[in-house]
Amino acid sequence: KILLFLGGKKIGGKMFVTNGKEENFETAREKCAEAGGLLAAPRNEAENTAIQDLLQRDISQAFLGISDEHVEGLFKYVTGEQISYSNWNLGEPNNNKDDEDCVEVLNDGKWNDIPCSLARLVICEF
Numbered sequence: 001k002i003l004l005f006l007g008g009k010k011i012g013g014k015m016f017v018t019n020g021k022e023e024n025f026e027t028a029r030e031k032c033a034e035a036g037g038l039l040a041a042p043r044n045e046a047e048n049t050a051i052q053d054l055l056q057r058d059i060s061q062a063f064l065g066i067s068d069e070h071v072e073g074l075f076k077y078v079t080g081e082q083i084s085y086s087n088w089n090l091g092e093p094n095n096n097k098d099d100e101d102c103v104e105v106l107n108d109g110k111w112n113d114i115p116c117s118l119a120r121l122v123i124c125e126f
Ligand code: GN1
Pocket: 092, 094, 096, 100, 112, 113, 114, 115
């Protein structure tokens, strides 16, 4: 309840919460793990919309807990399974400059692969 009070979004059995900060992928992943959660990874459109709703006017792109850092082109959840839902923007993922293994969600809900070293809003799921 307190997480909802603070602005979290509940959908099915999951809750999505942001700390309002921008971090690189590895730090974002660690922040969620320290809190006992995981980086947000939508498994369907309703969850994707809940995450989209947490984007902020000033920070309008967030990391998802998804990457192809181990096998190029094979996107997996941070928990290791292959993704079963995606919402890629037209032309994505494109592994731009051979350097895009992490995934951001844009304010229209679409996904784009980007370098993991960039800073994006941290959204965790619990
Ligand atoms: C951006 O800036 P540019 O055009 O090289 C984006 C890529 C997208 C591309 C789509 C850091 O690349 O991920 O695939 O636009 N890079 C970043 O046109 O957001």
